[in-house]
Amino acid sequence: MRNIQSTQLLFELSKSGRRAALLPALDPALKESFESLPEHQVSADPPPLPELAEGDVIRHFTNLSTLNMSVDTHFYPLGSCTMKYNPKRNERLAGMPGLADVHPLQSDDTVQGMLRILYELQQMLAEISGLPAVSLQPAAGAHGELTALMVAYAYFAKLGQDRPIVLTADSAHGTNPASAVMAGFKTKTVKSNAQGMVDMDDLRSKLNDQVAVFMLTNPNTLGLFDHQICEITDAVHQAGGLVYLDGANMNAILGIARPGDFGADMMHYNPHKTFSGPHGGGGPGAGPICVRDFLEPFLPSPVIEHDAEQDRYALQYDRPQSIGRVRSFFGNTGILLRAYFYIRSYGGEGLRRVSEDAVLGANYLLSKVKHILDVPHGDRCMHEFVASASRLKKQKGVSAMDLAKRILDYGFHAPTVYFPLVVDEAVMVEPTETESKETLDAFAEALFRVTEEAGDLLHEAPHSTRVSRPDDVTAARKPIVKWDSEQ
Amino acid sequence: MYLFHTEEDRAAMLASIGAASIDEIIDSQVPAEARFQRTLNLSPMLSEMELQREVQAASQQNVSAASHVCFMGGGAYDHFVPAAVDAIASRGEYFTSYTPYQAEVSQGNLQAMFEYETLITQLTGLGVSNASLYDGGSAAVEAVIMALAVAKGRRRVVTSAAVHPEYRQILETYLRGLGCELVIAPYDAQGTSSGMLSLIDDQTACVLVQHPNFFGRLEEVAEIAAAAHAAGALVVQSFDPISVGSLKRPGDLGADIAVAEGQCLGNPLAFGGPYLGIMACRSELVRKLPGRIAGQTVDRRGKRCWVLTLQTREQHIRRDKATSNICSNQTLLALRSSVYLSLLGPRGLRETAEHCFAKTQFAGRRIDQNERFSLPFAGPVFKEFVVKDHADGVSSLLASMVRQGYLAGVALERWYPELRDCFLVAVTERRTRSEIEAYSQALAAVPTEGVVAGA
Numbered sequence: 003m004r005n006i007q008s009t010q011l012l013f014e015l016s017k018s019g020r021r022a023a024l025l026p027a028l029d030p031a032l033k034e035s036f037e038s039l040p041e042h043q044v045s046a047d048p049p050p051l052p053e054l055a056e057g058d059v060i061r062h063f064t065n066l067s068t069l070n071m072s073v074d075t076h077f078y079p080l081g082s083c084t085m086k087y088n089p090k091r092n093e094r095l096a097g098m099p100g101l102a103d104v105h106p107l108q109s110d111d112t113v114q115g116m117l118r119i120l121y122e123l124q125q126m127l128a129e130i131s132g133l134p135a136v137s138l139q140p141a142a143g144a145h146g147e148l149t150a151l152m153v154a155y156a157y158f159a160k161l162g163q164d165r166p167i168v169l170t171a172d173s174a175h176g177t178n179p180a181s182a183v184m185a186g187f188k189t190k191t192v193k194s195n196a197q198g199m200v201d202m203d204d205l206r207s208k209l210n211d212q213v214a215v216f217m218l219t220n221p222n223t224l225g226l227f228d229h230q231i232c233e234i235t236d237a238v239h240q241a242g243g244l245v246y247l248d249g250a251n252m253n254a255i256l257g258i259a260r261p262g263d264f265g266a267d268m269m270h271y272n273p274h275k276t277f278s279g280p281h282g283g284g285g286p287g288a289g290p291i292c293v294r295d296f297l298e299p300f301l302p303s304p305v306i307e308h309d310a311e312q313d314r315y316a317l318q319y320d321r322p323q324s325i326g327r328v329r330s331f332f333g334n335t336g337i338l339l340r341a342y343f344y345i346r347s348y349g350g351e352g353l354r355r356v357s358e359d360a361v362l363g364a365n366y367l368l369s370k371v372k373h374i375l376d377v378p379h380g381d382r383c384m385h386e387f388v389a390s391a392s393r394l395k396k397q398k399g400v401s402a403m404d405l406a407k408r409i410l411d412y413g414f415h416a417p418t419v420y421f422p423l424v425v426d427e428a429v430m431v432e433p434t435e436t437e438s439k440e441t442l443d444a445f446a447e448a449l450f451r452v453t454e455e456a457g458d459l460l461h462e463a464p465h466s467t468r469v470s471r472p473d474d475v476t477a478a479r480k481p482i483v484k485w486d487s488e489q
Numbered sequence: 490m491y492l493f494h495t496e497e498d499r500a501a502m503l504a505s506i507g508a509a510s511i512d513e514i515i516d517s518q519v520p521a522e523a524r525f526q527r528t529l530n531l532s533p534m535l536s537e538m539e540l541q542r543e544v545q546a547a548s549q550q551n552v553s554a555a556s557h558v559c560f561m562g563g564g565a566y567d568h569f570v571p572a573a574v575d576a577i578a579s580r581g582e583y584f585t586s587y588t589p590y591q592a593e594v595s596q597g598n599l600q601a602m603f604e605y606e607t608l609i610t611q612l613t614g615l616g617v618s619n620a621s622l623y624d625g626g627s628a629a630v631e632a633v634i635m636a637l638a639v640a641k642g643r644r645r646v647v648t649s650a651a652v653h654p655e656y657r658q659i660l661e662t663y664l665r666g667l668g669c670e671l672v673i674a675p676y677d678a679q680g681t682s683s684g685m686l687s688l689i690d691d692q693t694a695c696v697l698v699q700h701p702n703f704f705g706r707l708e709e710v711a712e713i714a715a716a717a718h719a720a721g722a723l724v725v726q727s728f729d730p731i732s733v734g735s736l737k738r739p740g741d742l743g744a745d746i747a748v749a750e751g752q753c754l755g756n757p758l759a760f761g762g763p764y765l766g767i768m769a770c771r772s773e774l775v776r777k778l779p780g781r782i783a784g785q786t787v788d789r790r791g792k793r794c795w796v797l798t799l800q801t802r803e804q805h806i807r808r809d810k811a812t813s814n815i816c817s818n819q820t821l822l823a824l825r826s827s828v829y830l831s832l833l834g835p836r837g838l839r840e841t842a843e844h845c846f847a848k849t850q851f852a853g854r855r856i857d858q859n860e861r862f863s864l865p866f867a868g869p870v871f872k873e874f875v876v877k878d879h880a881d882g883v884s885s886l887l888a889s890m891v892r893q894g895y896l897a898g899v900a901l902e903r904w905y906p907e908l909r910d911c912f913l914v915a916v917t918e919r920r921t922r923s924e925i926e927a928y929s930q931a932l933a934a935v936p937t938e939g940v941v942a943g944a
Contacts, residue, residue: 009596009600009793011600011603011604011607012604012607012608012827012831013604013607020834021834021836021837022571022573022831022832022833022834022837023571023832023833023834023837024837025837025840025841025844025918026921028843028844028847029921029922031851031922032847032848032851032922033847037850037869039707039735039736039846039869039871040707040869042711043707043736043737043869044735044736044737045733045735045736045737045738045741047835048733048734048735048835048836048838048839048842049611049612049614049733049734049738049835049838050611050835051608051611051612051830051831051833051834051835051838052831052834053834053835053836054831054832054834056573056832058831059573059577059828059831059832060573060576060577062831063577063601063824063827063828064577064580066596066597066600066601067577067580067582067583067597068582068597069594069595069596069597069600070582070583070586070589070594070595070596070597070598071586071591071594071595072581072582072583072584072585072586073581073585073586074581074582074585075581075582076594078587080587080590083587083588085585085587086491087491088581088584088585089491091537091540091541093579093584094541095540095541095544096759097757098544098545098548099548099553099555099556100545100547100548100549100550100551100553100555100556101544101548101551101553101759101760102553102757102758102759103553103554103555103556103567103757103758103759104551104552104553104554104758104759104760105553105554105559105561105565105567105758105760105896106564106565106758106760106761106762107561107563107565107899108552108561108760108896109884109887109888109891111888111891112551112552112891112896113551113552113760114550114551115546115547115548115549115550115551116547116548116550116551116760118547118550119544119547126531129529129530129531130529130531132525141623141624141627141762141763142623142815142816142817143816143817144804144814144815144816144817145623145627145814145815147814148814152662152665152666155665155666175805175816176803176804176805176806176807176808176811176816177804177805177814177816179804179808179809180804180807180808180809180811180813180814181814182809183809183810183811183814184634184663184666184667184813184814185666186665186666186667186668187666189808189809221518226518227518227519227523229518229519229520231520231523232520232522232523255519256529257525257528257529258515258519258524258525259519259523259524259525260525263523263525264522264523278491280584280585281584281585281586281587281588282583282584282586282819282820282821282822283583283584283586283587283588283589283595283598283601283820283821283824284587284588284589284598284620284781284817284818284820285621285763285817285818285819285820285821285822286623286762286763286817286819286821286822287817288763302662319903325662325665326658326659326661326662326665327626327655327658327659327662328627328659328662328663329623329624329626329627329659329762330564330624330625330626330627330653330655330656330659330750330761330764331564331565331624331655331760331761331762331764332760332761332762333761333762334623334762334763334764335759335760335761335762335763336757336759336762336763337762337763343540343544345531346532346534346535346540346543347490347491347534347535347537347540348490348534349531349532349533349534349535350528350529350530350531350533351528351529351534352490352534353529353531354528354529355490355492356492358511358515359492359493359494361511361514361515361518362494362499362502362503362506362511362514363494363502365502365506365508365514366502366505366506368506369505369506369507370505382514382517382518383518384518406591407591407593410591410593410594415591415594416591418590421805435491435492435493436491436492436493437493438493438494438498439493439494439498439501439502462789464593464594467593467594468593468596468792468794469592469593469596469788469790469792469794470593470788470789470790471593471788471789472592472593472786472787472788472794472795472796473786473787473788473789474786474796474798476786476787477784477785477786477796477798478784478798478799478800478801481775481782481784481798481799482784482785482786483603483606483617483618483775483782483783483784483785483798483799484603484606484607484610484616484617484618485603485604485607
């Protein structure tokens with residue numbers, strides 16, 4: 003049954019005099035002590051929030067929820083985003099009062115269980131990355147990038163070296179150059195070669211004593227593991243620079259390859275991807291970073307330390323070389339806890355199986371899709387691959403966007419389109435390890451049928467959703483970004 | 490384990506790929522010298538039952554606002570969370586979806602984001618809000634960076650020691666990379682920021698003021714804003730979303746950008762996160778606003794709908810020229826806050842604010858009646874206040890209170906060495922008269938250590 007309920011806004015549902023939450027009556031003794039706030043500070047009326055009954059609120063948001071695709075309801079092969087199953091047990095566990103109701107400024111003595119879990123998570127992340135020093139503070143992947151680049155900045159400042167440049171790959175996530183600029187660097191782009199790997203000549207020509215960091219994603223955003231990786235990291239090190247690994251694609255290499263072993267000096271994880279987050283409609287995530295031991299002194303404060311003799315955990319703030327803080331309180335603890343539960347649910351062998359099945363699923367889907375669309379970078383991949391709708395575009399004017407929109411009508415979320423930028427009409431598919439062969443077969447079948455359909459049908463797709471092809475241009479040109487009673 | 494494939498599936502999939510094994514595929518991709526040769530040294534796989542037992546045991550080693558009566562604040566508060574908030578936020582359609590890049594199948598999230606943005610403009614009295622940032626601290630910093638971009642050429646940022654100390658620490662960390670000067674006014678004898686006024690000059694890009702401030706005291710934001718605007722600087726106000734149930738809103742006081750920690754709006758304490766960075770600004774600054782924004786438009790059939798908009802500000806389009814590197818927002822927590830605010834409505838928010846205020850005054854007076862304690866900062870406070878312990882034993886006092894079932898307050902020494910004999914007490918609408926009375930009696934009954942210093 004399709005949801006045909008209205009999508010009136012909360013503000014349109016509002017009726018003067020309705021209310022949901024009631025507070026207890028204020029004790030008269032408390033009222034007596036009610037010294038009034040200074041008159042010039044007080045507003046005559048409270049903010050003009052909507053007035054609703056509890057039933058209004060529940061029905062409104064429940065009906066709205068049914069207008070979303072989600073991992074719980076649909077296959078979501080959104081490349082680069084790792085939309086894997088989000089275990090229900092992790093929600094129950096993270097919601098335990100002894101975790102969810104802990105105040106962030108409690109003394110170490112009162113949070114020993116919490117600190118033990120987070121300390122163990124630090125150790126797990128270090129083991130998985132091969133990089134020994136960990137900060138759990140960054141709130142998202144991009145925040146982790148920024149934090150690590152600040153660490154690099156502080157490290158080179160300490161060495162007395164002025165290295166103003168950060169190199170990023172042309173296939174990199176947009177956060178890489180944006181983070182580098184916020185950390186005080188200038189960026190230069192390193193080209194990809196025809197195979198989608200780092201162009202070594204271009205990299206070598208840009209490496210010098212001005213370069214602080216080369217940021218790369220490996221496996222890269224084409225879903226390929228760069229076979230030159232050790233050569234790349236050696237070259238950067240020889241030029242005195244550091245290698246940053248964007249850990250967005252760690253889902254592909256758990257227990258298979260470790261960034262620290264192949265020469266990365268710093269990296270972030272996206273626990274909301276690799277360790278099953280969940281994504282929450284676009285956040286919250288978390289962005290813990292791992293670095294080599296010589297960078298440890300510069301990590302944000304605090305870090306968790308363990309006194310083995312007394313078996314006591316403590317937050318360590320006395321770290322004179324630290325870059326400081328990047329976020330208030332400890333970090334996105336709730337997401338970190340879920341990562342811990344996830345890792346504990348798999349163990350070392352299990353995590354390798356996760357990546358193996360992610361690779362298997364992607365290669366299987368690739369073996370089907372390559373008969374439907376061109377896949378410019380070969381018929382093997384890691385956890386995702388990038389096809390191109392370029393030929394369809396030339397032959398019948400059907401774009402990657404048209405494909406994406408039409409596949410929604412078949413009950414699948416669309417792949418990522420137009421990213422990475424190095425592939426024309428890119429269609430980026432990441433099935434993850436938590437989809438069955440049957441689902442992958444059905445998706446490939448649907449994709450095939452879409453490519454056989456008439457162009458006109460596709461240009462106006464989707465047809466089965468409540469809305470179709472919103473006018474983005476007008477939205478940006480004449481922005482309406484809040485409800486207004488005058489509208 | 491959450492995997493799907495049977496051995497039969499794996500064999501059929503490998504046959505379709507034309508590979509003998511998964512290892513063969515991996516070996517074709519990952520060169521031998523980069524391959525990890527052993528098994529990750531992690532504790533063995535646990536079943537759900539075993540995991541729950543372990544986590545339960547660890548969680549029981551923690552004290553919490555569930556096990557103890559909480560008077561801790563300092564930027565995170567024990568406000569009541571109605572059941573309806575959890576009921577909505579635990580729907581898989583919300584928490585297992587992603588950023589609404591495909592608007593047609595994300596109208597639920599997009600409309601909820603648009604509603605959140607509207608609710609935030611109502612709370613702040615400003616024209617436009619983004620769809621949220623990481624937390625209150627990084628939102629304050631993003632606001633300052635935004636102000637620096639608006640006030641081109643000006644490199645001075647003026648703030649106050651009465652702004653949340655961790656927010657200031659984040660600011661120091663970020664500004665180092667941006668080559669700006671941070672000037673911090675000391676708090677005055679009343680615990681407020683009157684000293685900011687004399688620090689504002691024609692090089693000042695913005696002032697960052699927190700009202701109510703870290704000590705719970707009310708600031709004269711309108712006065713500070715007038716001075717800042719006269720000097721051509723922008724005003725960033727960090728505010729408490731509950732406080733605007735009673736207090737004037739940032740926009741009404743002259744703030745150009747308002748930021749807040751949204752934890753208090755229906756989100757759990759969760760040892761610091763995930764939280765919610767609220768950020769709103771005057772409408773004309775919208776193109777400098779960082780973070781995602783949902784906007785209204787129409788679809789090809791003319792039906793009202795919602796999309797992510799003004800994306801040319803963002804990193805995935807602008808890369809190194811973006812307004813911020815931020816790529817996510819805290820949609821799920823923003824949703825929780827929207828549900829929370831919808832349930833409270835204007836009267837519920839005002840009553841919550843009145844409860845906080847009345848109970849805080851009551852608690853302050855009770856504690857002040859004991860000669861061991863005094864309230865060093867005179868003047869009105871909203872939902873927290875500073876207590877001075879003349880027996881000079883804050884850490885043992887707070888530890889003793891934990892043993893009696895209280896999270897009694899936040900020691901200030903870590904950030905303010907000169908306030909080592911002081912702690913911060915927060916009183917939310919959840920506290921009852923009898924809890925407050927028992928708490929103040931328990932505080933007074935804790936044995937003193939050492940000599941009473943002064944009186």
